[in-house]
Amino acid sequence: MNEKNGRQEDAEEFRAGLYNEVIVHMRQKHPELIDAAYDYFWEDEYPEDFLSGLPLELGFVNFEDWFICDYNTPETGFVTDLYLKETGQEEDKEKSAALGALKRSFISLYDVKSAGGGGAELEDALLGSACSLKSVPLDGLEAGGLFATRIISLAGRHVMGACIYPFGGDPSVRQSVFDSIDSQFARYKKNKNPGGALEEFLKQESYIFNVIWTSGLYRKS
Numbered sequence: 001m002n003e004k005n006g007r008q009e010d011a012e013e014f015r016a017g018l019y020n021e022v023i024v025h026m027r028q029k030h031p032e033l034i035d036a037a038y039d040y041f042w043e044d045e046y047p048e049d050f051l052s053g054l055p056l057e058l059g060f061v062n063f064e065d066w067f068i069c070d071y072n073t074p075e076t077g078f079v080t081d082l083y084l085k086e087t088g089q090e091e092d093k094e095k096s097a098a099l100g101a102l103k104r105s106f107i108s109l110y111d112v113k114s115a116g117g118g119g120a121e122l123e124d125a126l127l128g129s130a131c132s133l134k135s136v137p138l139d140g141l142e143a144g145g146l147f148a149t150r151i152i153s154l155a156g157r158h159v160m161g162a163c164i165y166p167f168g169g170d171p172s173v174r175q176s177v178f179d180s181i182d183s184q185f186a187r188y189k190k191n192k193n194p195g196g197a198l199e200e201f202l203k204q205e206s207y208i209f210n211v212i213w214t215s216g217l218y219r220k221s
Helices: 003-029 031-041 053-069 079-087 093-104 171-191 198-204 208-218
Strands: 107-116 119-124 130-133 146-154 157-160 165-168
Touching: 003 031, 003 053, 003 079, 003 093, 003 146, 003 157, 031 053, 053 079, 053 093, 053 208, 079 093, 093 146, 107 171, 130 157, 146 171, 165 171, 165 208, 171 198, 171 208
Parallel strands: none
Antiparallel strands: 107 119, 107 146, 119 130, 146 157, 146 165
């Protein structure tokens, strides 16, 4: 393993470790908060009623990613901040910076420009930025495909969060996804934040990626 790939793997392991620490703590100390977030994320439905197999597995992983990075309430704040406070690690600069990176991250749509054994070249289809990933945990990732995830800067590297919403390369599906985002963003600005930027919307309303992904692509007939 060369040094460059080693540093990338270190960053990915660091991200996975952070996720595990936070979710274990929240399961032990705040199961009621997880339950409330779960109901919100799934809009009071039971995912096993309309998902099965790999989509259902992804759904559970996507929920945990969203809960750790995006979920917050006026009473508790962000889950990462609550974890830091309750574990007494607020003065740990490395841990605080890393969890801050999770809290600042957001889910967006990515076009796959190239993909192979060496990773993938991605372009944010909503914000226009580009990034390179040395490894992508998504089987069947091909150039021309579209998927949603979060990109986090950790340990000097870009790494994916745990969430993956694959939409594939079908032009009609792609257009439907973009139409849904446009519609939801317009509603967000009208009803919640008239001056809101797209990046704010992507952070605050990130559960909509789950709504879009499950509603058309993977619901059982």
